[in-house]
Each structure stands twice: as C-alpha cells, then as structure tokens.
Amino acid sequence: MCLSIPSKVTKIDKEMNSATVDTMGVSREASLDLMEEGSVKIGDYVLIHIGFIMNKIDEVDALSSLEAFEDVLAIMDKEGLDG
Amino acid sequence: MGRELHLKELYNGFRDSKVILSYAKLIEEEGKKLTKEFNIMEVCGGHTHTIMKYGLKQLLPKNINFIHGPGCPVCIMPKERVNHAMVLAQLPDVILVTLGDMIKVPGSKGSLQDVRAEGADVRFVYSPMDCLKIAQENRDKTVIFFAIGFETTTPMTSALINQVVQKKIPNILFHINHITVPEPMKVLLDDKENKIDAFIGPAHVSVITGSKIYNEFAKEYKKPVVVSGFEPVDVMKSILMLVQQLNENRCEVEVEYTRSVSENGNLTAQNLNDNFFQIRESFRWRGIGDIAQSALKLKNQFSYLDAEVIYKNILPTQMIDDHKMCICGDVLKGKANPKDCKVFGKACTPTTPLGSCMVSSEGACSAYYKYGEI
Amino acid sequence: MIEKIKLAHGNGGEENNQLISEVFYKAFQNEILQKSEDSAVIEDGKFAFSTDSFTVSPLFFAGGDIGKLAVCGTCNDLAMMGAKPKYLTCSVIIEEGFSGDDLRTIVDSMAQELKINGAIVVSGDTKVVPKGSVDKIFINTTGIGEIQKKGISSNSIDEDDVIIVSRDIGCHGATIFAQREGIELTSNLQSDCLSLYPIIQKLLDKKIAITALRDATRGGISAVLNEWAKQSNISIEVEEEAIPISDEVMGLCEILGFEAMALANEGTFLLAVKKDDANRALNLLKELNENASIIGKVSKKSLKKVILNSPWGTQRYLDMPSGELLPRIC
Numbered sequence: 001m002c003l004s005i006p007s008k009v010t011k012i013d014k015e016m017n018s019a020t021v022d023t024m025g026v027s028r029e030a031s032l033d034l035m036e037e038g039s040v041k042i043g044d045y046v047l048i049h050i051g052f053i054m055n056k057i058d059e060v061d062a063l064s065s066l067e068a069f070e071d072v073l074a075i076m077d078k079e080g081l082d083g
Numbered sequence: 084m085g086r087e088l089h090l091k092e093l094y095n096g097f098r099d100s101k102v103i104l105s106y107a108k109l110i111e112e113e114g115k116k117l118t119k120e121f122n123i124m125e126v127c128g129g130h131t132h133t134i135m136k137y138g139l140k141q142l143l144p145k146n147i148n149f150i151h152g153p154g155c156p157v158c159i160m161p162k163e164r165v166n167h168a169m170v171l172a173q174l175p176d177v178i179l180v181t182l183g184d185m186i187k188v189p190g191s192k193g194s195l196q197d198v199r200a201e202g203a204d205v206r207f208v209y210s211p212m213d214c215l216k217i218a219q220e221n222r223d224k225t226v227i228f229f230a231i232g233f234e235t236t237t238p239m240t241s242a243l244i245n246q247v248v249q250k251k252i253p254n255i256l257f258h259i260n261h262i263t264v265p266e267p268m269k270v271l272l273d274d275k276e277n278k279i280d281a282f283i284g285p286a287h288v289s290v291i292t293g294s295k296i297y298n299e300f301a302k303e304y305k306k307p308v309v310v311s312g313f314e315p316v317d318v319m320k321s322i323l324m325l326v327q328q329l330n331e332n333r334c335e336v337e338v339e340y341t342r343s344v345s346e347n348g349n350l351t352a353q354n355l356n357d358n359f360f361q362i363r364e365s366f367r368w369r370g371i372g373d374i375a376q377s378a379l380k381l382k383n384q385f386s387y388l389d390a391e392v393i394y395k396n397i398l399p400t401q402m403i404d405d406h407k408m409c410i411c412g413d414v415l416k417g418k419a420n421p422k423d424c425k426v427f428g429k430a431c432t433p434t435t436p437l438g439s440c441m442v443s444s445e446g447a448c449s450a451y452y453k454y455g456e457i
Numbered sequence: 458m459i460e461k462i463k464l465a466h467g468n469g470g471e472e473n474n475q476l477i478s479e480v481f482y483k484a485f486q487n488e489i490l491q492k493s494e495d496s497a498v499i500e501d502g503k504f505a506f507s508t509d510s511f512t513v514s515p516l517f518f519a520g521g522d523i524g525k526l527a528v529c530g531t532c533n534d535l536a537m538m539g540a541k542p543k544y545l546t547c548s549v550i551i552e553e554g555f556s557g558d559d560l561r562t563i564v565d566s567m568a569q570e571l572k573i574n575g576a577i578v579v580s581g582d583t584k585v586v587p588k589g590s591v592d593k594i595f596i597n598t599t600g601i602g603e604i605q606k607k608g609i610s611s612n613s614i615d616e617d618d619v620i621i622v623s624r625d626i627g628c629h630g631a632t633i634f635a636q637r638e639g640i641e642l643t644s645n646l647q648s649d650c651l652s653l654y655p656i657i658q659k660l661l662d663k664k665i666a667i668t669a670l671r672d673a674t675r676g677g678i679s680a681v682l683n684e685w686a687k688q689s690n691i692s693i694e695v696e697e698e699a700i701p702i703s704d705e706v707m708g709l710c711e712i713l714g715f716e717a718m719a720l721a722n723e724g725t726f727l728l729a730v731k732k733d734d735a736n737r738a739l740n741l742l743k744e745l746n747e748n749a750s751i752i753g754k755v756s757k758k759s760l761k762k763v764i765l766n767s768p769w770g771t772q773r774y775l776d777m778p779s780g781e782l783l784p785r786i787c
Binding site for chain 2: 461463464471472705714759767774776780
C-alpha cells in the first residue's frame with residue numbers, strides 16, 4: 001500500500017552501501033540496506049520506497065507479462081471487439 | 084525472450100488503454116457467469132487510489148463491486164496517538180520527524196501542521212534516513228522519529244534503528260506505530276455481517292512479506308486472494324483472475340504481480356525487522372477497535388530508544404473518539420462508502436478534515452474527493 | 458474563519474483562495490478586484506496593473522534565479538491581460554549577511570529580463586533586516602502595462618472556445634523540488650521560467666481570437682482550469698492524453714507522488730481561443746515550443762467543474778489543488 005516506483009540502477013557505492021537509481025531521467029540515491037550484499041547490480045530494475053531499494057524487478061517476468069498483454073489484445077482484435 | 088526491457092515500459096506497458104479495455108471486456112464476459120454479486124475488497128489504500136484515479140469502477144459490470152479496505156496506516160491511527168506526536172513535538176529541544184501526510188492528520192486539538200505554525204519543530208521527510216542528517220546538524224536536540232506504515236515501511240525504520248544502534252547515535256528516538264495487514268483482514272471477516280467475497284492483496288506489503296501471509300485466507304476463511312500490482316492493468320488483470328477463480332470453483336492465493344512478488348518475500352528486510360521489533364499484544368485501530376497482535380513495538384533491549392517508554396509520564400493515555408458525524412470507522416471496515424458519509428465534501432474536506440481518511444493520500448475519502456466521480 | 462495562517466494558505470490553490478476572499482477581498486471590496494484576473498484592468502481598459510512577491514528557494518536553479526522570476530512573474534501577469542509591460546517597481550527585503558555577489562547576479566538577471574519585455578524599473582525600495590527575519594532575499598515587483606487588446610478576460614470563456622497549453626507542464630515546480638535540500642535528486646530538469654510578452658505580442662499581431670490567457674503558476678494548470686470554470690461558469694473537459702508532460706517531470710512525480718497538473722510553472726500558459734482560430738494559434742505556439750497542444754473544450758456538462766477524460770473512456774473531476782505539496786508516504 002505504498003508508493004514504490006520502478007527505477008534502473010546506474011551506480012553502486014559499496015562504501016555507503018547505496019545505489020544511484022534513475023527514474024525517467026531523474027536520479028537519486030537509494031540505500032541497499034534491505035538487499036542481500038552483492039545482489040544488486042548496475043542495470044538492474046528495482047523498486048524504490050522512501051529512499052530504499054526494496055527488491056529487484058524480475059525482468060524476464062516483466063517482459064513476459066507485457067507479451068501476454070499483446071496476446072490479450074490479439075484475442076480482442078480477432079473477436080472483432082474494439083481494442 | 085532476449086529483448087531488452089526499457090524502464091518506460093514498466094510504467095506505460097501497465098497503463099496501456101487498449102489492454103485495460105481488453106481486460107474490461109474479458110471481465111464482462113467472465114462476469115456473466117457469476118450467479119450473484121461479487122464483492123472484492125482491495126485492502127490497500129494505494130489500490131483504492133488507483134481504482135479511483137483511473138476510473139476503473141466505471142469499466143466493471145454492475146455485479147462486481149469494490150469494498151474499500153483499511154490499508155491506510157494514517158487513517159487507522161487513533162487520535163490519542165496523533166496527540167502523542169503533538170505532545171512530543173511541543174517539548175523543548177525536540178525535533179519531531181515523520182513521513183508525508185502525517186502532518187495534516189487531526190488529533191483532538193488540531194494537527195502537527197498546527198503545532199508547527201505555533202513554533203514546534205516538526206519536519207516531514209521523504210526517507211527515515213533523513214533523520215541522520217537532522218540529528219547530526221542538531222546535536223543539542225533530540226530527534227524523535229514518529230514511525231508509521233504497514234509491512235512495506237517497517238524495514239526502512241529498522242534500517243534507521245540499525246544505524247542508530249551501530250553508530251551509537253545519542254539523539255535519535257523512535258515512536259513506533261507500525262502495523263500489519265493480515266490481522267485486520269481477519270477481524271473484518273470475523274464480522275458476521277461482512278460482505279467480502281475476495282481480496283485484492285496489497286502490492287508492496289507483499290514484496291516484503293511474500294504472498295505466503297495470505298494462505299490462511301484461502302485455506303481457512305475460504306476467500307480467494309490475488310496479489311496485484313499498482314498499475315491499472317495490474318488491477319484489471321487481478322479482478323479477472325478473481326472472477327475466474329470463482330467461476331472455476333477455486334479458492335487460492337494467486338500472484339498477479341509476479342514481476343515483484345514472490346512467495347517468501349524479502350528475507351533481508353524481514354530479518355532486520357526481527358532484530359528490533361516485537362509484536363504488541365494489542366493495538367487500537369481507529370474506527371475498528373482493538374486488534375490483537377496487529378502492531379509492533381521495539382524489543383525490550385531497545386527500550387532506551389523508545390519514546391513511548393522514555394516519555395511515558397507525559398504522553399496522554401485517554402482514548403479519544405472520532406467526531407460524532409465521522410463514519411471513517413465504517414469506511415475503513417468496508418461497511419460504508421465515503422459518499423455515504425453525511426459530512427463528506429461538506430464539513431469534511433481535505434482542508435477541513437474531521438477524520439484522517441480525508442487527508443491521507445491512501446485514504447478512501449481523500450481518493451473519492453480528489454478523483455471525484457461524475 | 459481562519460485562526461492561524463498555515464503554509465497551505467500560500468499554495469496558489471484552494472486554501473490560498475480561501476485566505477484571499479475571506480480576508481483581503483472582504484476588506485478591499487471593489488469591482489476590479491472581484492474580477493480576479495491575472496492583472497487589474499484600470500482606467501477603462503487602458504492599462505493593466507499587477508504585483509507579485511518572490512520568495513523562491515533555492516535562489517538559483519536550473520533555468521533561472523529569483524531575479525529572472527521576479528521580472529517574468531509580474532510581466533507575465535500583465536501579458537496575460539494582453540498588455541505590453543512598460544514600468545515596473547522593484548522592492549527588496551534583504552537578510553543581513555547576504556552575499557554582495559549574489560545580489561549583483563540577481564539584479565543583473567532582472568535587468569536582462571526587463572530588456573526582453575521592453576520594460577524599465579522606475580521606482581524601488583530596499584530594506585535590510587536582521588539575520589533570521591527573512592530567508593536570504595524577498596523581492597516584490599509591481600508593473601503597469603499598456604493593454605494592446607481589450608476584453609481578454611477569464612470571466613467570458615464560452616462553448617466556442619478551446620483550451621490550449623503552450624508547452625509541457627510542471628517544469629518549474631519539478632525543478633525546484635528536485636533541487637531543494639532534503640530531496641536530493643539530480644536530473645536534466647530545467648525551470649520553464651520565461652518572459653511571455655514576446656509570444657503574446659505575436660499572437661496579438663496575428664489577430665488570433667483570444668478569449669482568455671492565464672499563466673499556470675502556483676497550483677499549476679489544475680488551478681487555472683478550475684479558476685476558469687468557476688469564473689466563466691462553464692465546464693471544461695480535458696483529454697488526459699493530450700496534456701504534454703516530459704519524461705523527467707513524470708519521473709519526479711512518480712518518485713514523490715505528485716500530480717504534474719498541480720505543479721507550478723513560470724513560463725507556461727493556457728489560452729482559451731475561439732475554435733476557428735485554434736489551429737492558427739497552435740502553429741504560432743509550436744514555433745516557440747513543439748509541445749504546445751490543444752487539451753480541452755468547453756461545455757455546460759458540469760458547471761464550474763473540470764472533467765478529465767481518460768484514454769480508456771472513464772471520467773473524473775480534476776479538482777483545485779489543496780494542501781501543501783507533500784510527497785506521499787505509506
């Protein structure tokens with residue numbers, strides 16, 4: 001029930017245990033304190049909540065969800081329904 | 084399948100209008116097979132806001148209804164605890180720090196916003212970690228972090244406590260008001276008059292706790308749960324999954340939000356919580372009453388950090404009831420809709436709130452007011 | 458009745474309007490004031506007259522500084538009545554200890570902006586107050602302009618008008634928030650702070666059928682649309698998809714839980730233009746910024762209210778922004 005947003009990791013600061021994350025061109029620091037050491041890498045998609053990285057977004061899963069939506073659209077088109 | 088995911092897709096892909104309309108159509112078809120009205124409770128205030136902001140109610144067939152749940156940590160905060168915050172804020176040499184819209188929540192005599200206008204040092208922060216800088220810059224003052232939130236937010240407080248303990252920071256204390264999701268859900272179901280048929284499970288609480296915390300709802304309470312993401316496509320897909328469960332005679336915990344939610348959740352975060360917190364025997368939820376084991380407090384060995392312990396003698400203990408016209412309690416229990424409230428939009432508005440449901444960004448009343456239905 | 462003044466009373470939204478009408482309009486009752494236009498129209502439509510105070514923090518931000526803002530702000534209010542800015546006053550209240558170099562930079566910005574508007578500062582005042590009495594520097598500018606086209610008013614918009622926005626929204630508010638201490642974000646965000654009279658002059662020269670103009674300052678386009686709906690007693694229907702928002706402003710809004718439509722702008726304005734002239738107006742605006750868009754139309758559906766149409770056919774009201782701009786929590 002909390003505002004958390006997907007962002008991309010662009011830098012890791014091992015000393016401060018934090019990462020720089022980018023959300024559509026806006027960057028900020030986020031703490032890695034809630035993530036297992038070494039589990040977050042540059043290029044990962046993560047969820048940010050109040051200044052912390054909360055988890056890693058499963059890219060493969062996200063892509064397959066998006067592809068599934070394309071299938072849903074295709075079904076709708078086939079049945080001649082307005083999509 | 085080898086193609087690259089772009090950040091923008093994680094937003095736009097789950098807000099696509101064609102996909103939303105397609106799911107609306109699929110829900111309509113599936114909905115025709117229902118033999119009676121289907122009432123879905125979305126537990127989380129964030130989901131209430133998605134539903135209202137994107138007008139999803141308007142896309143559903145008439146036999147599928149939303150019942151708004153109590154998933155708003157500011158809304159369920161009893162007035163006496165808001166008064167705690169105000170009393171602490173007004174102590175000399177105290178800086179009261181809290182998150183976002185806690186500042187507007189009404190206690191028995193005004194809000195933190197009002198005491199700030201009278202000179203109390205009250206600061207809102209984006210992240211609990213901001214307390215570290217405030218404490219460093221104000222070594223002669225005591226920073227009290229008024230911690231609120233469900234399981235999504237508890238680990239962040241834990242991380243701050245960890246810093247305070249590890250670095251032996253002398254001037255940060257905590258007032259803990261963290262609460263948990265399953266217990267109020269059970270209380271609502273234990274009410275014989277409840278009309279809840281199924282649940283849309285919170286998105287980000289589930290990221291931390293894992294979807295396993297809902298198993299008893301499917302098994303024992305026989306209510307299906309689908310854990311949904313926050314985007315409108317997520318919610319529509321989740322509704323479809325719930326209707327399909329009903330039509331196929333299934334009663335399970337399913338996860339729609341598979342890109343972020345696993346069965347076991349974030350173990351690092353859970354372990355951090357276990358280091359510092361214990362479960363309270365009972366906690367009074369505004370409008371709902373006492374719920375056993377539904378909230379957290381600091382473990383005894385950390386009571387030196389606990390503002391409730393340290394300031395015990397001056398913190399008010401009297402329980403304060405809501406304004407007599409306020410039906411926040413019924414709204415939080417899903418028994419009433421914000422529009423059923425006689426003072427909604429009249430005496431009670433975001434600028435003149437009678438109850439916190441109207442000022443919290445997770446509150447149902449505030450969602451209805453802000454994204455007013457036509 | 459208002460007992461204590463809260464920060465929300467200065468938000469440019471609902472509470473601000475409450476303060477203004479309950480206290481100031483009540484005491485200063487007169488016809489000109491009640492019109493609530495961006496500038497007062499005086500001397501039988503000959504001149505526009507406006508004042509504004511600037512308390513922005515930080516003083517220097519991507520895309521401008523408090524000086525540029527102080528001139529743009531007042532000159533734009535004049536321009537929004539179709540008036541050419543001519544004479545300004547400049548009053549400053551400076552905190553003891555303020556940097557002389559910073560002051561010179563700010564005043565130079567003001568001089569530069571005055572040139573763009575073709576206006577001059579003819580009178581002023583300077584006060585220096587003890588440390589802590591003011592936050593570094595507050596500036597007030599008051600301006601008089603010569604009305605080039607009479608009748609531009611937020612009180613006479615009707616169903617023949619369409620609503621156009623001059624560029625992508627929320628840049629100033631987003632930039633300021635991103636730079637403020639405590640919310641450390643880095644980005645390519647830039648304030649949209651800009652003197653608008655030059656583009657207004659172009660629109661007037663081409664005799665575009667303008668009904669109303671308003672720059673979307675505090676309270677953003679939400680505030681303007683609601684004010685127009687109330688003042689002209691109409692319904693404004695906005696297509697959500699048509700509202701131009703940059704990725705970066707979107708990103709900031711996602712992070713902090715803001716609505717871009719409620720974020721402040723300092724160089725973005727809305728126009729109510731007769732339908733037949735909409736495309737001509739749009740093409741002129743696109744020369745300045747490619748993101749100029751037609752975003753809505755006028756109807757009688759729900760008087761004094763703004764309706765937002767979603768891309769998937771649902772509708773909701775867009776309300777006057779209220780409260781302080783606070784990031785969402787959980």
